[in-house]
Amino acid sequence: MMFVLGPSVHVLGDALDEYLAGFNYQEREEMKIETLELxxxxxxxxxxxxxxxxxxxxxxxHMGFGKNIPLNELPTRLHEFDKTKVIVTxxxxxxxxxxxxxxxxxKGFNSRYLKEGLLGLAEFLRGDKAKGLMEAMSRPPEVVTSKKP
Structure with missing residues (x-):
């Protein structure tokens, strides 16, 4: 199998070089998300x-929420990601x-990966916890308004 690498690979490579050069203990912790926080x-x-x-x-x-975007399709489906939210893979x-x-x-997204994986999430979301999450996700988001004195 032969791969032809174009100019975008160099840009990604530069961004990856920069990311790795700045990698530290804080990033090591922040790149993960625990099931409860998720x-x-x-x-x-x-x-x-x-x-x-x-x-x-x-x-x-699969879970009853989220979206399936296979790893090998990420480069062609970046337009489907919401830059206003944390992306959890x-x-x-x-x-x-x-x-x-x-x-x-x-690529510039605020992203984290699920530390316990889908199997850990499935174990966590048993019984009442699954019910509570699905009910919470079906409610419209609360609108916070500022009160002026």
Whole structure:
């Protein structure tokens, strides 16, 4: 298999070089999101949840929320991401989600990957927790207005 690399690869490479040069302990922590924090942000409408598994995996089982954008389709589907929200990538464990998160970060998105993976999320969302999340996500977002004295 032969790959032809165009000018955009150099731009991405430069951005990746810059990202890696600035990588530190704080970034190491901030690139991950715990399940409990994810669920809270989902309920508040502050996250775009992306399942980056292949379509066949997604068809076999998936969460009742989020969007499936397979890892190999990310470069051609960037227009589907909401730059006003935190993008959280997920796969069963975290290997592909971490790659997707790095790609999105280098492309200028505020992104994190789900530390416990989809399997950890499924375990967390059992019973009442799943019900509560789905109810919270179905409510319209609260509008905060400032009160003038």
């Amino acid at each position: 669920v809270t942000l989902l309920a508040d409408g502050k996250v775009q949840f992306i399942d980056i598994r292949f379509p066949e995996e997604y068809a076999a089982w 997920a796969c069963p464990h975290k290997d592909r989600a971490a790659m997707a998160r790095m790609f999105l970060t280098v």
